Amino acid sequence: MSTHLNKIVATTRETVAANKARVPVSELERRAALHRPRGWANALSVRSACGPAVIAELKKASPSKGLIRADFNVEHLARQYETSGAAALSVLTDEPYFQGSLRNLELASAAVAIPCLRKDFTIDEYQIVEARAHRGDAILLIAAALTSEEMHRFTHTAHAIDLDVLIEVHTGEELDRVLALDEAPDAIGVNNRNLKTFAVRLETSLELAVRIPADVVRVAESGIATAADMVRLREAGFDAFLIGESLMRQPDPGAALSTLLAEAVSSIPVLHESAQ
Numbered sequence: 001m002s003t004h005l006n007k008i009v010a011t012t013r014e015t016v017a018a019n020k021a022r023v024p025v026s027e028l029e030r031r032a033a034l035h036r037p038r039g040w041a042n043a044l045s046v047r048s049a050c051g052p053a054v055i056a057e058l059k060k061a062s063p064s065k066g067l068i069r070a071d072f073n074v075e076h077l078a079r080q081y082e083t084s085g086a087a088a089l090s091v092l093t094d095e096p097y098f099q100g101s102l103r104n105l106e107l108a109s110a111a112v113a114i115p116c117l118r119k120d121f122t123i124d125e126y127q128i129v130e131a132r133a134h135r136g137d138a139i140l141l142i143a144a145a146l147t148s149e150e151m152h153r154f155t156h157t158a159h160a161i162d163l164d165v166l167i168e169v170h171t172g173e174e175l176d177r178v179l180a181l182d183e184a185p186d187a188i189g190v191n192n193r194n195l196k197t198f199a200v201r202l203e204t205s206l207e208l209a210v211r212i213p214a215d216v217v218r219v220a221e222s223g224i225a226t227a228a229d230m231v232r233l234r235e236a237g238f239d240a241f242l243i244g245e246s247l248m249r250q251p252d253p254g255a256a257l258s259t260l261l262a263e264a265v266s267s268i269p270v271l272h273e274s275a276q
């Protein structure tokens with residue numbers, strides 16, 4: 001079956017092979033030793049106890065939408081998101097499809113105190129050390145692209161070097177596989193965008209929410225644009241919201257995030273009370 005996801009994964013294998021030939025693991029380890037990861041999942045659970053925890057994503061382009069934002073100063077955007085109340089960042093590092101880079105991850109992460117997720121298609125341990133070397137605090141694993149054995153092995157590798165793990169699911173069957181893992185991820189995300197077809201349905205998150213245990217950070221991903229979306233997802237049980245495109249398209253993404261957070265706080269009764 002040829003799907004968008006299969007195509008991206010095939011390209012990623014080539015990129016990883018090229019990077020491995022260029023930069024030895026020992027060099028990555030040397031760079032990784034220069035800084036300590038900040039707890040990504042912990043930052044989200046701390047924030048979600050007193051307000052909506054937004055993971056703001058630096059996303060210049062995507063395979064489904066093409067160029068999303070031309071004006072893309074990574075450090076400036078990262079700082080704006082931090083000052084506007086993002087609990088954490090997500091930085092795309094895939095170059096061919098998302099116009100991201102490891103350099104973007106490094107620049108964004110160095111510019112802020114909030115922790116950063118390396119957003120990419122992890123299919124090899126090498127990428128996990130690479131994430132750590134470029135100041136990532138967490139990695140993404142996509143259940144649809146990995147076997148259970150790979151999810152387990154990659155989660156273990158990441159934890160061994162102090163990185164948090166977000167595993168992304170899109171169906172109940174994928175969620176079953178994640179819940180059966182011996183080593184649990186720190187966060188489970190439900191992607192509303194089907195990576196095989198690119199169709200977006202907020203209901204995907206709403207349907208799967210009840211099945212995610214409360215001891216992991218529950219993240220709703222993709223297609224979130226309004227405070228009303230966040231309220232619905234929060235009521236369904238989500239702790240955190242991963243938002244890319246709807247903020248990236250605004251002339252001032254930081255100001256747009258501030259407005260969104262203010263609206264969400266005033267419309268989620270329990271948050272409203274704790275914010276008083």
Ligand SMILES: O=P(O)(O)OC[C@@H](O)[C@@H](O)c1c[nH]c2ccccc12
Pocket residue numbers: 057059119120121142168191221222223224242243244245246
């Ligand atoms: O731009 P959106 O619709 O707000 O979505 C953000 C994020 O969820 C999305 O970029 C994403 C979720 N999972 C992924 C996996 C790979 C690449 C990208 C993604």
